[in-house]
Amino acid sequence: MPVAISGLTTDPQSVVAGNVERLAVSALIVAVVLAARYLTRRLKRRDDELSSTRRLLLSTSVAAVTAAGAIALIGVWDRSGALLEAVRSAAIADQLSNVVLAVVLLAIAYAVTDFFGGVIHEVGAESASISDHQQEVILRITQLSVYTAALLVIVGLFTDNVGGLLVGAGFLGIVVGMAARQTLGAVLAGFVLMFSRPFEVGDWVEVGDHEGTVTEISIMSTRLRSFDGEMVTLPNDDVRAGSIVDRSRRNRLRIEIEVGVDYDTDIDRAAEVIESAVADVDDVAEMPEPNAVTKRFADSAVVLGLRYWIRNPSMRKRWRTQTAAMSAMKSALEAEGILIPFPQQTLSARAEGASGPQLDASVEERASVRGGDRGTDADGTTDDGGDGDATDGDASGGSDR
Structure with missing residues (x-):
């Protein structure tokens, strides 16, 4: 039954039908945007040989589709004028429309940050002057700036007194900060790690009891990939509070291998043999040259320490060169007739037919x-x-x- 309001006639059935139609169209738009993003990500993951230009075009296309979807949603709900008015005056009466607009603004902010993220990574891939760590810092600052601007606009949609709201938010922030000190500490430590740069993405580091390659430095945590392929996530406050050993910072690493030689061996000759053997191993740096030093007198051998350097160190390169160096040292010592002593023990059997314990x-x-x-x-x-x-x-x- 139609209802007359202020000279207008409103049919409830037509209103419900119109809202259902809008919801269906909105769901279709969201599905198209999500499908486009999903297909683009699968294409990037499956085809690792895509050129930088094509990857940038794909990122641009995804951002354009997302923005078009957001604009289409605004048109479906007839809120284009309301959005402009909200930006100008920050006053909208219809709270449901405010919620829709807030979601749309967040979607646009996400699309913008995703687009800039693709641009930053592509520019960094083509330019050797921008490291992976610097790319992460620029991306995080961009995300923070875009989302802050979007949140300020969203706040303006719901209230005229933005200043008073910010003051209230400040007091609320104090209360929340007291209750979530650990989380806020991780966030602050994340920014400190990004700007102080004790290590960068791709570095081989040891943090406390964990060792691996840094794969990501986010605001909340740092991720390492261990030699076994495990992903280790460490809170940034724990990373900042503990000791950090960066084995990649100087782009070289010294490795030492100990080997024992017989007491009758000429020590100088044995040192020359193992130095020459390790110098021919792949990935061993020519300068500084491998160097052997006498470490100590053991029970059955004189222990020598062979020290060598590798460039651009990584966990895999360390174990690969160490294995090759040990094999080369053993072969060289055997070729020179130099013995590597090892403990020996002689066992004797009991006499056959003995009635009790008897020795040899x-x-x-x-x-x-x-x-x-x-x-x-x-x-x-x-x-x-x-x-x-x-x-x-x-x-x-x-x-x-």
């Missing part, structure tokens, strides 16, 4: 020579000096003295 003949003989309260009778039998049975000297290998 040579061990028994040494024991009889040492003496003690053991004696040897004139007939060649050995007396244990106790209640034990006598053992025939011929069977035990003992000799009359």
Whole structure:
């Protein structure tokens, strides 16, 4: 039944039908935008050989489709004039429209940051003067600026007194800050890490008990990829509070391998042999040259330490060169007839047919020579000096003295 309001006639059924139609069209627009973004990401991941220009075009296309979808949503809901008025006066009466506009603005902000992210990465890929760490810093600052501007506009949609709202937000921020000190500490530590640059994306670092290659430095956390392929996520406040070892900062790393040689070996000659062997290994730096030093006197060997350097160090290069260097050192020492001592142990079996525990003949003989309260009778039998049975000297290998 039509309802008359201020001289106008409104049919509830037509209003409901119109809203349903708008919702259906809005859902279709959102589906198209999401499908375009999904297909673009799959294309980038599957085709790693895409040129920088094509990747930039894809990012631009996705941003354009997202922006077009946002504009279409504004047109479907007849809010274009309201948006302009909101930007000018920051006053809109219809709260539902405000929510729709806020979502649209956030979508536009996301599209803009995604577009700038693609541009930054493509420019960094073509220019060697911009490192991965600098790209991350520029991207985070861009995201913060765009989202801050979008949030200010959204706040203006819901209230005229933006200043008073900001003051209230300040007090609320104090309360939230007290309740979320750890989270805010991680955020602040993230900015400190980005600007102080104790390490960069791609560096091989050791943070506390974790070691790996830095893959991402975000506002909240830092991600490492370990040698085993594990992804380790560390809160930025923990990273900042602990010790950080960066093995990639100087673009070179010294590695030491210890090897023992026999005491009868000419130490200088052994050092020359292993130095020459390691110098021919791939990825070992020519300067500084490999250098062998005497470390210590061990129980059965003189321990030498072979030190060499690698350029552009990484975990894989370290283990690869260390394996090749150890193999080359062993082969070179064997070729020169230089022994690598190792502990040896000789085991003796019990005499067959013995009624009790008996030692090997040579061990028994040494024991009889040492003496003690053991004696040897004139007939060649050995007396244990106790209640034990006598053992025939011929069977035990003992000799009359």
